[in-house]
Amino acid sequence: MHDSVAVMLTLDAESLLVQLADREDMGLPDIFVHGRDGSLTYGFADTRNTYTWEAAQVREMSERWQALDAPVPPRIADHVWAHHRFLDMLDAGDMELPDEVVHDLTAGVVRARWDEEKVVLVVEEVAGAAARE
Numbered sequence: 001m002h003d004s005v006a007v008m009l010t011l012d013a014e015s016l017l018v019q020l021a022d023r024e025d026m027g028l029p030d031i032f033v034h035g036r037d038g039s040l041t042y043g044f045a046d047t048r049n050t051y052t053w054e055a056a057q058v059r060e061m062s063e064r065w066q067a068l069d070a071p072v073p074p075r076i077a078d079h080v081w082a083h084h085r086f087l088d089m090l091d092a093g094d095m096e097l098p099d100e101v102v103h104d105l106t107a108g109v110v111r112a113r114w115d116e117e118k119v120v121l122v123v124e125e126v127a128g129a130a131a132r133e
Contacts, residue, residue, distance in 0.1 A: 006036070006037070006038035006055065006058075007034060007083075007087060007097065007101075008062070009038060009055075009058050009059055009061075009062040010034040010035070010038065010039075010040045010058055010062075011034070011080055011083060011084075012061065012062035012065040012066060013040050013053065013058045013061035013062050013065065014032050014034075014040060014076060014080070014103070015065050015070075015072050015073055015076065015080070016061050016062075016064055016065040016068075017032075017042070017061070018073040018075055018076050019065075019068075019070065019073050022073060022075070028075060028076075028105055029042035029043055029044055029105070030043060030044050030045040030046075030104065030105055030106045031043045031045070031102055031103065031104050031105065031106075032076075032079075032102070032103040032105070033050075033100050033101075033102050033103075034083070034100060034101045034102075034103070035099070035100050036097050036098065036099050036100065037055060038054075038055030038058055038059070039052055039053060039054055039055055039058065040052070040053045040058050040061075041053075045106060075105075076103065076105070078126040079103040079105065079110055079126055080103075082110040082126055083101060083103065083110055086101065086110065086112065096114075098112035098113055098114045099113055099114055099115045099116075100112070100113050101113075108125055108126040109122050109125050109126065110122075110126065
């Protein structure tokens with residue numbers, strides 16, 4: 001079994017960021033990268049710019065999200081649920097967490113990457129990715 005606390009915190013932080021983007025009527029980043037270390041990064045494909053929140057910042061964002069007691073924003077719900085299903089698969093197979101899990105909102109996939117094994121796994125293709133905006 002793995003310790004998925006950091007993963008849950010990054011999912012909460014992603015939800016908070018998307019809710020804020022929705023409230024400000026802003027577009028979403030193309031990717032969210034959930035680090036095994038509890039960090040969360042987002043990026044835009046057209047600029048290759050990224051921004052990373054370290055684990056302590058992610059924890060604060062998660063606390064803000066949890067205080068709202070809101071559902072996962074619809075624009076990322078399929079990605080979040082795919083991420084949860086992936087964690088269930090890891091638990092069932094007694095596998096280690098990957099180094100990162102990427103929610104690619106443009107391509108509509110959730111993929112995982114393990115550095116040591118040099119493996120990338122497409123976890124799930126998410127329907128309706130093009131309709132996220």
